Amino acid sequence: MKTVDEVWQLLRRQVSAREAEEVELSHASGAVLREDVRATEDQPAFDRSAVDGFVVLANDACEEFAVVGNIRAGDGGNYELVRGQALRIATGALVPVGGEVVMLEDSTESGGRVLLNKRGRNHVRRRGEDAKAGEVVVAAGTAIREGTVGLLASLGCVRPKVTRALDLLHVATGNELTGAEEKPSAGQVRDSNSPLVAAWARSRALRIRQKRVGEDADALSLAIEGHRDLLLISGGASVGSHDCTEKVLAAAGFEILVTNVAVRPGKPLIVARRGDEWAFGLPGNPLSHFVCLNVFVDAALSSMRSGQAAPALLKGRALSDIAGNPRETWWPAVEHSEGLRPLRWTSSGDLTSLAVADTLVRVPSSGLAAGAETEFIRTT
Amino acid sequence: MKTVDEVWQLLRRQVSAREAEEVELSHASGAVLREDVRATEDQPAFDRSAVDGFVVLANDACEEFAVVGNIRAGDGGNYELVRGQALRIATGALVPVGGEVVMLEDSTESGGRVLLNKRGRNHVRRRGEDAKAGEVVVAAGTAIREGTVGLLASLGCVRPKVTRALDLLHVATGNELTGAEEKPSAGQVRDSNSPLVAAWARSRALRIRQKRVGEDADALSLAIEGHRDLLLISGGASVGSHDCTEKVLAAAGFEILVTNVAVRPGKPLIVARRGDEWAFGLPGNPLSHFVCLNVFVDAALSSMRSGQAAPALLKGRALSDIAGNPRETWWPAVEHSEGLRPLRWTSSGDLTSLAVADTLVRVPSSGLAAGAETEFIRTT
Numbered sequence: 055m056k057t058v059d060e061v062w063q064l065l066r067r068q069v070s071a072r073e074a075e076e077v078e079l080s081h082a083s084g085a086v087l088r089e090d091v092r093a094t095e096d097q098p099a100f101d102r103s104a105v106d107g108f109v110v111l112a113n114d115a116c117e118e119f120a121v122v123g124n125i126r127a128g129d130g131g132n133y134e135l136v137r138g139q140a141l142r143i144a145t146g147a148l149v150p151v152g153g154e155v156v157m158l159e160d161s162t163e164s165g166g167r168v169l170l171n172k173r174g175r176n177h178v179r180r181r182g183e184d185a186k187a188g189e190v191v192v193a194a195g196t197a198i199r200e201g202t203v204g205l206l207a208s209l210g211c212v213r214p215k216v217t218r219a220l221d222l223l224h225v226a227t228g229n230e231l232t233g234a235e236e237k238p239s240a241g242q243v244r245d246s247n248s249p250l251v252a253a254w255a256r257s258r259a260l261r262i263r264q265k266r267v268g269e270d271a272d273a274l275s276l277a278i279e280g281h282r283d284l285l286l287i288s289g290g291a292s293v294g295s296h297d298c299t300e301k302v303l304a305a306a307g308f309e310i311l312v313t314n315v316a317v318r319p320g321k322p323l324i325v326a327r328r329g330d331e332w333a334f335g336l337p338g339n340p341l342s343h344f345v346c347l348n349v350f351v352d353a354a355l356s357s358m359r360s361g362q363a364a365p366a367l368l369k370g371r372a373l374s375d376i377a378g379n380p381r382e383t384w385w386p387a388v389e390h391s392e393g394l395r396p397l398r399w400t401s402s403g404d405l406t407s408l409a410v411a412d413t414l415v416r417v418p419s420s421g422l423a424a425g426a427e428t429e430f431i432r433t434t
Numbered sequence: 435m436k437t438v439d440e441v442w443q444l445l446r447r448q449v450s451a452r453e454a455e456e457v458e459l460s461h462a463s464g465a466v467l468r469e470d471v472r473a474t475e476d477q478p479a480f481d482r483s484a485v486d487g488f489v490v491l492a493n494d495a496c497e498e499f500a501v502v503g504n505i506r507a508g509d510g511g512n513y514e515l516v517r518g519q520a521l522r523i524a525t526g527a528l529v530p531v532g533g534e535v536v537m538l539e540d541s542t543e544s545g546g547r548v549l550l551n552k553r554g555r556n557h558v559r560r561r562g563e564d565a566k567a568g569e570v571v572v573a574a575g576t577a578i579r580e581g582t583v584g585l586l587a588s589l590g591c592v593r594p595k596v597t598r599a600l601d602l603l604h605v606a607t608g609n610e611l612t613g614a615e616e617k618p619s620a621g622q623v624r625d626s627n628s629p630l631v632a633a634w635a636r637s638r639a640l641r642i643r644q645k646r647v648g649e650d651a652d653a654l655s656l657a658i659e660g661h662r663d664l665l666l667i668s669g670g671a672s673v674g675s676h677d678c679t680e681k682v683l684a685a686a687g688f689e690i691l692v693t694n695v696a697v698r699p700g701k702p703l704i705v706a707r708r709g710d711e712w713a714f715g716l717p718g719n720p721l722s723h724f725v726c727l728n729v730f731v732d733a734a735l736s737s738m739r740s741g742q743a744a745p746a747l748l749k750g751r752a753l754s755d756i757a758g759n760p761r762e763t764w765w766p767a768v769e770h771s772e773g774l775r776p777l778r779w780t781s782s783g784d785l786t787s788l789a790v791a792d793t794l795v796r797v798p799s800s801g802l803a804a805g806a807e808t809e810f811i812r813t814t
Contacts, residue, residue, distance in 0.1 A: 079614065080632035083814075098783065099618065106673040126649070127670050128610030130620035144672035146610055146718070148621040158673070184784045192789045200637065200814050201724050201766075201788030204630030207614035208623070208720060208785060230508030230526055234459065234587035238479065240510035241528040243588070250584035252460035257580065269507075290507050292524035293486045293538070338526070340584050369771040386581075391749040391809070403478065404564045405588060408581030409572045429771070434463075434580050 055314040058382060061325065062353055062365065064311060069332060069357035072283065075218040079206060082198045084259055085216035086359040091192040094210055096182035101149040105157045105177040108140040108168055112154035112176065118169050125150070140168050149178050195360055217359045221282035222260045224251045227299070228290035228338055229269045246405070247288040247336070247343050254347055257434055258355060260284070269295050274302045278333075283358060285333040286351065288343055289322070296322045299335035308333050318381040319402035320345045332358075340405045345384045348414060348433045367429045370394045370415075378421030386411035387430070394430055435694045438762060441705065442733055444691060446744065449712060449737035452663065455598040459586060462578045464639055465596035466739040471572040474590055476562035481529040485537045485557040488520040488548055492534035492556065498549050505530070520548050529558050575740055597739045601662035602640045604631045607679070608670035608718055609649045626785070627668040627716070627723050634727055637814050638735060640664070649675050654682045658713075663738060665713040666731065668723055669702070676702045679715035688713055698761040699782035700725045712738075720785045725764045728794060728813045747809045750774045750795075758801030766791035767810070774810055 056064075074088035103109065103125075110119055119140035125133060127146035135141070135150050143155060160172035185191050191209055192202060198216065206214055231245040232238045248264055255262040267273040269290055278285055287303075289295040296313075303326045304310055312325035319342035324335030332354055336346045353365045371393040376385050386407040387394045394415050397407035415422070416429040436444070454468035483489065483505075490499055499520035505513060507526035515521070515530050529535060540552035565571050571589055572582060578596065586594055611625040612618045628644055635642040647653040649670055658665055667683075669675040676693075683706045684690055692705035699722035704715030712734055716726045733745045751773040756765055766787040767774045774795050777787035795802070796809040 079629050080636065083633040083637060095618075097786070099623070100620065102783070104781065104783065126609060127672060127675075128608065128621055128649075130622065144670070144674060146608075146623070146670060146672065179781055179783050183780065184786050191786055196789060199788075199790075199792060200630055200633045201785075201791050203633040204626045204720050204724060205785050205788040207629040208626035210614060210617070210624055212615045212629075228508065228526075229506060234590060235592045237590070238475075240480065241508055242510070243479070243526070244590055246584045246588035249459050249587040249592075250580055253463040253580045253583040256460060257463060290524070290526060292507055292526065294524060295507075340588060344581050344584060367771060368769070389748070391747060400563065401484065401559055403482070403484065403559050405581075405585050406477070406564050406571055408579075408585040409576060410579075411581050412579060 055316050056312050057316050058349065061312055061315055061350055064325070065350070065353050065357055066362070066364065068327065069354050070330065071361040072217050072220065072358050074215045076213040076215050079203055079212045079214060082214050082216055083200050083203055085198050087192060087196045087198055087214055087216055088194055089215045090190045090194050091206060091209055091211045091214065093185040093187050093189050093191050096187050097185040097191070098179050098181055098183070101181050102179045103143045103145055103147050103149050103155045103177065104179050105155060106145050107143060107155050107157045107177065108161055108170060109135065109143045109149055109153040109155050110140045110170065111135045111137055111152055114138065118167055121163065121166055121168050140170070197360070220260050220284060220355065220358055222255055222262045222284045222286065223278065223280070223282050224248065224262060224264045224286045224288070225274065225277045226266045226288040227269055227274055228295065230290065231266060246340050247338065250340070250344065251286060251288070251347070254434070269298060271298050271302050274298065275306065278302065278306060281331055283331065284354070285331065287333065287335045288338050289335055290338045295338065296324070296335065300324055303333050303335065316381045317345070317349070318379050318383045320349070321381065323350060325350070339402055341386070341402055341408065344408060345414060348431060349384055365431055367431060369427055370430050371425055371427050372396060372415060372422045374424045376415065376417045376422040378417060378419045380419055382419060383417040384414040385417050387413045387415045389413045389432070435696050436692050437696050438729065441692055441695055441730055442745065444705070445730070445733050445737055446742070448707065449734050450710065451741040452597050452600065452738050454595045456593040456595050459583055459592045459594060462594050462596055463580050463583055465578050467572060467576045467578055467594055467596055468574055469595045470570045470574050471586060471589055471591045471594065473565040473567050473569050473571050476567050477565040477571070478559050478561055478563070481561050482559045483523045483525055483527050483529050483535045483557065484559050485535060486525050487523060487535050487537045487557060488541055488550060489515065489523045489529055489533040489535050490520045490550065491515045491517055491532055494518065498547055501543065501546055501548050520550070577740070600640050600664060600735065600738055602635055602642045602664045602666065603658065603660070603662050604628065604642060604644045604666045604668070605654065605657045606646045606668040607649055607654055608675065610670065611646060626720050627718065630720070630724065631666060631668070631727070634814070649678060651678050651682050654678065655686065658682065658686060661711055663711065664734070665711065667713065667715045668718050669715055670718045675718065676704070676715065680704055683713055683715065696761045697725070697729070698759050698763045700729070700764070701761065703730060705730070719782055721766070721782055721788070724788060725794060728811060729764055745811055747811060749807055750810050751805055751807050752776060752795060752802045754804045756795065756797045756802040758797060758799045760799055762799060763797040764794040765797050767793045767795045769793045769812070
């Protein structure tokens with residue numbers, strides 16, 4: 055039985071980043087950038103006015119100027135500044151060579167003339183002050199966010215090279231499962247893991263196929279044929295179902311690396327690999343399944359994208375006591391500005407906490423006292 | 435000039451929730467549930483074994499039993515328990531009436547007989563122990579997350595009623611703008627706000643249309659014709675451009691509610707409404723634009739979805755000093771487990787911090803000392 059940290063370490067060491075491909079910029083949010091993106095020009099590319107105001111020659115000691123024209127943003131004209139003359143200038147407009155920009159608020163205009171009351175503080179954003187041409191502005195390995203999209207656009211990088219979309223096959227197994235849209239008969243339960251995995255894969259932009267089979271080794275063997283980045287098998291919760299998944303994966307040439315993890319819920323987790331293909335046998339119990347997706351499968355995904363499997367562990371304080379257990383626990387909770395509020399969670403089968411849980415709190419064997427600091431992850 | 439809190443209050447009071455519609459469950463993540471979802475059956479719907487083991491009559495005092503069969507998960511058979519006899523039972527399987535489940539680990543099986551070493555701790559999840567039929571399990575107003583999708587599936591709610599998809603029209607204005615894919619001429623800059631808004635809208639599942647027009651009131655008037663939930667106009671950064679947006683909105687029948695906000699960056703923000711349609715005139719400066727999207731437009735969106743505009747303010751500690759300013763500042767930062775690390779940010783035009791910023795830290799006029807607690811929001 056491996057610990058949580060051992061499983062993370064194994065994934066960090068063994069799961070490697072997939073190839074890169076170019077994508078359309080507005081679809082790149084969430085992907086990992088795989089090349090350094092440099093400024094192709096200085097940023098800003100020219101001296102820009104930082105305010106609306108007037109521009110005059112910096113070394114012109116006059117106080118009053120004749121207003122002779124306007125420079126608007128986008129105006130590429132080659133204005134020459136002349137002693138005794140001022141041009142109106144808009145924020146973002148190109149500042150002529152030798153110019154000093156004075157804010158509108160520091161001026162008094164009247165009858166074609168302007169009095170500049172405050173000189174010397176030149177309101178110009180200088181060419182190259184944010185980045186020089188050739189400088190790396192967004193480094194390879196950056197997880198692209200919406201703000202990054204804006205920045206890449208400003209650099210003219212409209213087809214960034216990112217880790218390619220990953221393929222996922224998900225197979226739900228179990229004789230007790232009906233579709234979520236069906237009415238279960240006696241002894242049956244609805245398959246809630248398939249919609250969960252579909253939503254999880256959707257927000258991670260995975261290419262997903264899903265199947266459902268009974269607890270039958272032959273059917274499962276058939277269902278998992280083919281190659282993809284990631285294979286998830288949601289098992290039944292029973293030992294027999296766990297053993298079946300393990301045997302089928304081994305027979306298909308997977309090396310079984312983990313068969314149980316010292317974690318609650320989620321102990322009967324299988325991790326296996328076949329070359330660069332990774333398989334997870336997830337416990338069918340919905341809460342265990344949810345925890346394993348967020349704690350382990352996301353770590354593998356992160357490695358496939360960036361080569362770094364470290365889960366995004368944050369630190370926070372529990373708002374009430376949480377009991378310990380021989381195995382470390384990942385407890386469903388809600389993050390408030392004051393701390394982490396653990397949700398009612400009566401048994402590993404109780405998934406009502408998933409209505410609102412947005413975090414999983416790491417609870418050591420010894421338990422957590424209210425106010426104690428601990429690690430947590432955010433779930434999506 | 436309004437304060438940030440005043441703008442939030444205005445949005446909270448005036449922006450109302452849109453109609454609801456049914457959506458496919460696996461696409462519901464991120465939407466707001468608009469009806470209470472109740473358990474249609476008890477949860478669990480029947481007494482389920484919590485372990486793999488044996489089931490015997492609870493009041494059968496024998497220590498050794500004849501093993502007479504198996505109950506598998508999904509098995510709906512009506513097993514009758516008989517004194518002196520045990521049935522193997524799998525996790526999740528239906529427990530026959532009067533049964534007591536003993537864990538496999540507490541049993542010794544041999545030659546068709548089983549010795550049960552530990553009695554009295556009945557490993558059964560009782561019918562209705564998580565929720566009773568008719569009980570509200572997911573309340574109206576819940577923001578659906580991936581875990582919620584799993585829970586709704588388990589309840590058979592495969593087409594939840596959520597706030598309908600919202601329509602957005604985005605118009606970027608400014609004579610200085612070129613497409614991000616173009617090479618800017620002298621005085622021009624790439625339009626980075628349109629790809630930013632596209633990515634932002636995508637992650638919020640908005641139906642978006644985008645246009646770009648020059649700084650021309652007639653062109654802008656034409657561009658904004660029609661009705662939608664949300665109209666965003668990314669202005670130039672100049673006073674003229676700000677005035678143009680304000681005039682065009684007023685001429686189109688919008689009531690102008692805000693024309694400036696005491697915030698840095700982002701001061702020249704326009705908020706306007708026309709019936710249930712809301713318009714934001716966003717400053718063209720990319721960082722100001724980013725801040726306004728995350729601090730104000732997201733609050734309006736939240737109201738349209740749930741009737742609650744409160745932004746998700748969290749509390750954290752700054753890892754280094756941040757200087758104050760007469761206007762409150764929202765400073766780009768990165769969230770670490772130790773706290774919030776402010777990024778280098780030299781001027782409101784400098785957007786290089788957007789490479790990695792994942793939070794905006796609220797800095798009061800007096801500034802923030804390293805270690806001081808403050809509010810922040812997470813950006814996407």
